[in-house]
Amino acid sequence: MKTLAELAQHVGGKIKGNADIEIGAVATLENATAADISFLSNPKYTNALQTTKAGAVIVGKDTDAPAALLIVEDPYYAFLQIVVLLHGHRQHKNVGISPKAGIAKTAKIGTGCIINDFATICDGVVIGDNAVIYPGVFVGDNVKIGNNCILYPNTVIYEGCRLGNNVIIHANTTIGKDGYGFAPHKDKLYKIPQIGGVAIEDDVEIGGNSCIQRGTIEDTIIGTGCKLGDLIDIGHGVKIGPHCLLIGQLAIAGSTTIGHHCVIAAQVGIVGHIKIGNLVKIAAQAGVINDIPDGQNVAGTPAISALNAKRAYSTIEDLPKMKKAIRRLEKKFENE
Amino acid sequence: MKTLAELAQHVGGKIKGNADIEIGAVATLENATAADISFLSNPKYTNALQTTKAGAVIVGKDTDAPAALLIVEDPYYAFLQIVVLLHGHRQHKNVGISPKAGIAKTAKIGTGCIINDFATICDGVVIGDNAVIYPGVFVGDNVKIGNNCILYPNTVIYEGCRLGNNVIIHANTTIGKDGYGFAPHKDKLYKIPQIGGVAIEDDVEIGGNSCIQRGTIEDTIIGTGCKLGDLIDIGHGVKIGPHCLLIGQLAIAGSTTIGHHCVIAAQVGIVGHIKIGNLVKIAAQAGVINDIPDGQNVAGTPAISALNAKRAYSTIEDLPKMKKAIRRLEKKFENE
């Protein structure tokens, strides 16, 4: 339990209302009780604010509400700080190094590591301090893993890949499988050995059931601080700059480069061998087939400016009417 | 072997032809033999009915065919009943509780459970009766599992999630990984602890290689009787009503709610924070960005009425001609 005053101090916010109320948990506006704090960052939920039973609500500006207000510059970030304070991040049971894991003698494992049953750590692997390796994880030959990494159950990392510090990889994700590279020759397809690896930089989190291919020649790179969703497909030799948000089910084909601080939404497809600039935003389901300069927002297939796309794609519904109108005009014209 | 008469009695159907023929298996119209029963529910296969060598065919109405007919109201459901009768559901070898599984002492496991090698059952887990846990499955701390559940190999269930009775989860699927929640702050992205769980109600089946995120604050819910396909991505806090069909590779973003008896086809994307009503049908590859009222059929991106979408999207092909026609009309007009 923290008082609202303590929470306000923690996030650097102002209080409107009773600073002494005690808050034990975070809850939604809809289901919060008097001992909960809630938040409003999405304007869609403004109505829910009027009827909330929360003891306090984090908001971006003073407003009327039946709860105490914690007014901050960035409600979503303050919400995060308070969730961390009140609930904390996941704790991992310290089982040490399980004798039921399969660990090669030549593997070097740092201090404070947790390696669970049925994990496999192959020859030449180097793992830093405080790693948490869940059951069923496979870490291939000569993989290098930094400090404070978490590999959730059944993560697979093929040989030679490198993870920085504070990397989190969720369950059933595959890192470093062979790039999709086959050369056709006389009606058959031949496999090209994929001699690059995957380099995942510091502070990256990768979702569940995702797959990142190793490079054909050079490493596939996931830049510092990137956050990848679930069921993502990253091609061979793709290079992603720092601090990008890559949301679920997107696919980026081989050798494409992405700048820093991009936001690429769900189910986007990006062809190979192109260059996406910095601070680019790509809307969900877009199909990107050309380079995109810095700072552009795009949408649609093929992707165009998001503003144009919004108008253009909502006009598709009018196509049958437009076609008829053109025919009518043509007929009238002919008849004159 | 069953006689056609026995099958007819089992499904409540009428026979046209020899009721005494013996049927041992279900087969396709194309490859059936005299000891097989086939079925016609998709009219696409009406031609195949004329040349089938099946001993009998399940149909919805009397018709000419070179086989005995089993005439029922709902041929697809009768087919199901007969497959179950003749072939049965998968049997699971009763290995009991394998000593090579890793089972926490505090886990409570019901009677008749099968837990295979290399499965991990963590602290505080409660599993009902007759569960089948295949190798490589991970069941995290305090997960609750009802009766008669089947977890296929390498399924991963993160801590605190709850499964009802008769739940089936296919291989390499991930339940309860962290919701995709990151708050940007001063050019970096910070992870929001995801304190909700996942609640999967009775009679749900989830396909392979799918991923269901836990809720940020409140549980993600998969309603009673829902059937999910493969490679599905369900966001944090999504709530899906009972008896929905959710087909492969669809994605539903965080906090969206879906009503009951919806059918959402393959590769659909649905944005977060919207409300899909009951009995809604969404066509494959649609992109849904707004609420959908009960009973609507939609298609396209952005999704519109399925009827309009069919005409509109098939008109896209005519766009270049339409553009030229407009130019021609404009020129003629100017020239007058």
Place this chain on the structure above:
Amino acid sequence: MKTLAELAQHVGGKIKGNADIEIGAVATLENATAADISFLSNPKYTNALQTTKAGAVIVGKDTDAPAALLIVEDPYYAFLQIVVLLHGHRQHKNVGISPKAGIAKTAKIGTGCIINDFATICDGVVIGDNAVIYPGVFVGDNVKIGNNCILYPNTVIYEGCRLGNNVIIHANTTIGKDGYGFAPHKDKLYKIPQIGGVAIEDDVEIGGNSCIQRGTIEDTIIGTGCKLGDLIDIGHGVKIGPHCLLIGQLAIAGSTTIGHHCVIAAQVGIVGHIKIGNLVKIAAQAGVINDIPDGQNVAGTPAISALNAKRAYSTIEDLPKMKKAIRRLEKKFENE
């Protein structure tokens, strides 16, 4: 190290420049050094050829470059041959049959097989010679596997499926999970037992995190030499002919047949019960709802000729202008 002359002989090419230089590795045009060979097959990289520091470059025709040239008919295939020569395919550590694997007594395993820790081989399985089974792999009852197959970590193969020779399956992929088949009856959905299997023919490679459903009645078939990408979803009873390229995240619904030598790009969706001919090319993100004859190239949703689609889809951006133009014309006409 090989001399350029040796490489030229290996691939049957001509040399322009110094045939005696020694080459140790393959590298990109951008980062190659004097001891590296690079290649130019994608014309996008023609500029990089002019500034490369590679000792030699594989090209399709004579050109000016600051490196020796190895001129061949098919640069991509020659590149493949040279990567294989200089770097080789992945080597698998020969751990023999691990005592920590779970192998049924009734399983028959050929000579030279490698079966790692925590792999499960069930009753009645038959595995040919020289198989490599990585940790966490599950091979269900009565699965038949040919010679020289590689199953990467956490691959799951359900009972009764059949793999030919030289089949490679990447990590976290699922073969033979139940087809998505449910019959609605009185507001509930009932599971149809899926009595078909999956037959994967010789020389097939399947990517990571993919899912191939078993057939409802007849086998799902992946033809000889097919190469499948990551996160692919193949429905029940789909039959794919030989030597197809099926790229990541595509989905093919139940009972559809695909001919030979097709190329189906990323994120394509194909409905069930249709027939795709031979040598068909389907562009990324296309939605295919009708049969496609041999040799066609298609794109778009619904898929149309790729040539028409290119023009048509790039015209979507002009829709708002076209709509306005039509209105203007209609007004002018009325005013006359």
